[in-house]
Amino acid sequence: MERINVIRLAAAALAVVTTFGVVAQKKYPEREKMTPGMSEYWTPQPKIVTPGNITTNSAPSDAIVLFDGKDLSAWQSPNGDPAAWDVHDGVMTVNKKKGDILTKQKFDNFQLHLEWCVPENISGSSQARGNSGVFLQDMYEVQILDCYNNETYVNGQTGSIYKQTPPLANAMRKPGEWNVYDIIYTAPVFKEDGTYRVPPTVTVIQNGVVLQNNTTILGTTEYIGFPRVVKHGAGPIRLQSHGDPSEPISFRNIWIREM
Numbered sequence: 226m227e228r229i230n231v232i233r234l235a236a237a238a239l240a241v242v243t244t245f246g247v248v249a250q251k252k253y254p255e256r257e258k259m260t261p262g263m264s265e266y267w268t269p270q271p272k273i274v275t276p277g278n279i280t281t282n283s284a285p286s287d288a289i290v291l292f293d294g295k296d297l298s299a300w301q302s303p304n305g306d307p308a309a310w311d312v313h314d315g316v317m318t319v320n321k322k323k324g325d326i327l328t329k330q331k332f333d334n335f336q337l338h339l340e341w342c343v344p345e346n347i348s349g350s351s352q353a354r355g356n357s358g359v360f361l362q363d364m365y366e367v368q369i370l371d372c373y374n375n376e377t378y379v380n381g382q383t384g385s386i387y388k389q390t391p392p393l394a395n396a397m398r399k400p401g402e403w404n405v406y407d408i409i410y411t412a413p414v415f416k417e418d419g420t421y422r423v424p425p426t427v428t429v430i431q432n433g434v435v436l437q438n439n440t441t442i443l444g445t446t447e448y449i450g451f452p453r454v455v456k457h458g459a460g461p462i463r464l465q466s467h468g469d470p471s472e473p474i475s476f477r478n479i480w481i482r483e484m
């Protein structure tokens with residue numbers, strides 16, 4: 226084939242490709258890089274509320290007991306190995322070397338009760354002080370942090386939907402005292418295309434004080450950038466082993482009721 230014909234053929238092929246949009250060559254600007262601080266804000270700080278004397282709430286008759294102080298049989302590591310946090314004196318304590326733990330069972334809509342305690346000798350500040358968290362359906366984090374006399378960005382403090390919605394109040398007890406969480410969660414409903422038909426919602430109560438009131442969850446928990454909408458079904462409860470260097474926190478009396 227003569228060279229001129231090759232060129233004509235190539236030009237014609239390119240015209241076809243362009244006409245039918247087979248190859249998208251159009252250049253768009255690169256998305257700008259985000260930093261963690263871009264999704265953190267510090268004011269207004271939620272009011273401090275001294276909680277009443279709510280201490281514990283043993284499991285109702287229809288609850289699934291996830292931790293009764295004896296063993297981690299309801300939990301596993303992210304890779305499926307046995308959960309390796311430390312069980313002692315009726316509580317379990319985060320083992321920072323072993324990573325997060327997740328329930329073996331998956332859940333849709335639920336009422337979750339758990340109690341957590343920051344050690345009396347806790348050190349550090351802002352996010353590096355007793356950081357943990359509860360991930361609902363392994364997707365959406367309700368923050369756990371020692372926010373007693375410890376300020377941080379408000380959409381990352383105790384009872385925030387992390388990096389989304391700050392809590393309505395700061396109802397922390399002192400380090401060394403037990404905090405009680407009751408979390409009522411409604412799972413999302415998805416459209417065929419994977420976006421929310423009905424977004425997930427959550428109510429969070431700490432020590433009898435409402436921190437989240439039927440709050441709409443915007444999407445996945447992201448340390449950097451915006452929440453994403455990712456289609457999912459039933460999921461486990463995940464407890465976070467955070468990488469901060471402060472002393473590890475403990476949990477006790479964890480149960481869940483499916484709704």
Ligand code: MG
Pocket residue numbers: 356357358366368369465467
């Ligand atoms: Mg956390």
